[in-house]
Amino acid sequence: MVLPAGLTQYVVTGPRNIAKVFRAEGMHATLSHVIAMERSFGISPRGLALYAADDSGFGAQPQPQSKVDPENRVLYQIHNLVNQNLAGSSLSVITEKFQEFLATELSSIEAIGPDWTDVPDLGEFLQVHVMSAALKAMFGTYILSLNPTFIDDFWAWNPEMGTLFMGLPKWLAPSIYEKRERVLQNIMRWHDYAHAHFDCHKVADEDPAWEPYFGSKFSRKRQALFSRWEAMDKRSRAAEDMSFIWASNANSVGGSIWFLLELLLDPALQDRMMNEFRSAMVHPKSSTSVPTFNVDRLTSGALCQSVYAETLRLRVAIMIGRKAKYDMDFSGWFVKENETVAISNTIEAMDTSIWNTGTEGDPHPLETFWADRFLIYPGDKTSGPVKRQLASENSSKETETIEIERNDPAPSPAPQFSVKGVGNSWVPFSGGPRHCPGRHFAKQEMILVAAMVMSAFEIELKVEPGWRPKNDTKYFGFGTMPPSGIIPCRIRRRTQIGV
Numbered sequence: 001m002v003l004p005a006g007l008t009q010y011v012v013t014g015p016r017n018i019a020k021v022f023r024a025e026g027m028h029a030t031l032s033h034v035i036a037m038e039r040s041f042g043i044s045p046r047g048l049a050l051y052a053a054d055d056s057g058f059g060a061q062p063q064p065q066s067k068v069d070p071e072n073r074v075l076y077q078i079h080n081l082v083n084q085n086l087a088g089s090s091l092s093v094i095t096e097k098f099q100e101f102l103a104t105e106l107s108s109i110e111a112i113g114p115d116w117t118d119v120p121d122l123g124e125f126l127q128v129h130v131m132s133a134a135l136k137a138m139f140g141t142y143i144l145s146l147n148p149t150f151i152d153d154f155w156a157w158n159p160e161m162g163t164l165f166m167g168l169p170k171w172l173a174p175s176i177y178e179k180r181e182r183v184l185q186n187i188m189r190w191h192d193y194a195h196a197h198f199d200c201h202k203v204a205d206e207d208p209a210w211e212p213y214f215g216s217k218f219s220r221k222r223q224a225l226f227s228r229w230e231a232m233d234k235r236s237r238a239a240e241d242m243s244f245i246w247a248s249n250a251n252s253v254g255g256s257i258w259f260l261l262e263l264l265l266d267p268a269l270q271d272r273m274m275n276e277f278r279s280a281m282v283h284p285k286s287s288t289s290v291p292t293f294n295v296d297r298l299t300s301g302a303l304c305q306s307v308y309a310e311t312l313r314l315r316v317a318i319m320i321g322r323k324a325k326y327d328m329d330f331s332g333w334f335v336k337e338n339e340t341v342a343i344s345n346t347i348e349a350m351d352t353s354i355w356n357t358g359t360e361g362d363p364h365p366l367e368t369f370w371a372d373r374f375l376i377y378p379g380d381k382t383s384g385p386v387k388r389q390l391a392s393e394n395s396s397k398e399t400e401t402i403e404i405e406r407n408d409p410a411p412s413p414a415p416q417f418s419v420k421g422v423g424n425s426w427v428p429f430s431g432g433p434r435h436c437p438g439r440h441f442a443k444q445e446m447i448l449v450a451a452m453v454m455s456a457f458e459i460e461l462k463v464e465p466g467w468r469p470k471n472d473t474k475y476f477g478f479g480t481m482p483p484s485g486i487i488p489c490r491i492r493r494r495t496q497i498g499v
């Protein structure tokens, strides 16, 4: 495996071994987070020293051998803050604002009216509008109004994130470092302005849930937390926010592009999906404005969830690193204390001994997208994510314990979404104490984007018959791989929303 100098790792495979890695007690997170902060996000030397000194782990209690002052548990404290605020009522505010901004953004694209308009690249169209709405929801409107090129600058730097991580020196690629610098300078400009106009410590119940300077209360809490450490100078605060903006946008926007593409490539799937979208639609203010949705209803739709899960199964390729705290046994393979291991979500996602690959008459190889892979149809033993033989083993175990009451209602004919039996094989968000804290928002964002765009617009891809997009493997190992190349299409506004 190609790694930055000094890092060697073993790749751990199989659900039982994956579960062992995710269990907190035997594993540290690796240095890769600190390496990324230095190389990809350009943290200052002082900030880097603060991060590198944090050997306390991600548990609520610091590691017993940890030497860092509990006050300086920077990695744990930032992780914890994100985890607490990207769930529950704090997340609801952000999601609400995301919908509001995306609806306004899509409603006001003047170039697209009732007649077809050529759009050179669907990917770029979504990168601009989805990122704009997500940034404003999370961080307020000034981050963009002060930096009109922010979104272009971000997407110009994004493909180089991995190259920087691998340690490419500045003298060999000064232009890549300039791209990184532009994003950092944009964030610093926004931080200066926001701090000059609003007190980031205003995070009490009576303080606004959202304002235009910092955006969400969560964003203010981040700034207030950073201000506790002297070493978190201007550049380090900007680098930390840049890492967050990357973690959220590079992954979710790529996922949103794929979700929408799968619908556009399959008209029958599109019809089925529109039914789920319509049942969760909150009617728009006017016949041409973009509708918003009841997010809980929308994201609990069985087909929506299956398409979302299948999209991430196929399009996310991440290497999740951990370091052994003591000698460990993985099904007869031994890893010594302090050696590093990695999990590849792609290896697990392609394991034919675990996953359902369809039937002889209706095959669905794991390399291909199957919208129904995560759906269990009542009475159909060939359905569901788990390979048939394993599924019947699981269900015979269940029938031993579940007694059916005589008056039980007949089973619903509707399919149910399920990840039962593939929990440690579907791991695009990692797991254990470092489970991606943005996973709830990522799911909402991807499904909302498809629902809002498809309800407001008709889109026709301008591609050769039989064209299938491919993953851009430049991003392999770093998260969601967007489709490679451009996706020309034409778009027009629906005259009747959602129909």
Ligand code: HEM
Pocket (backbone or CB within 6 Å): 033, 078, 079, 082, 086, 244, 247, 248, 249, 251, 252, 255, 312, 316, 318, 320, 321, 428, 429, 430, 431, 434, 435, 436, 437, 438, 439, 441, 442, 479, 480
């Ligand atoms: C499809 C979308 C996404 C995927 C596949 C994804 C995946 C991941 C993975 C695999 C990790 C590393 C966990 C580890 O080291 O074990 C991670 C970390 C992280 N993700 Fe996500 N993510 C996504 C969306 C988001 C979103 C939308 C946000 C924020 C709104 C977010 C915020 C973060 C943060 C802050 C971390 C670092 C956590 C820490 O160091 O404690 N992610 N993500």
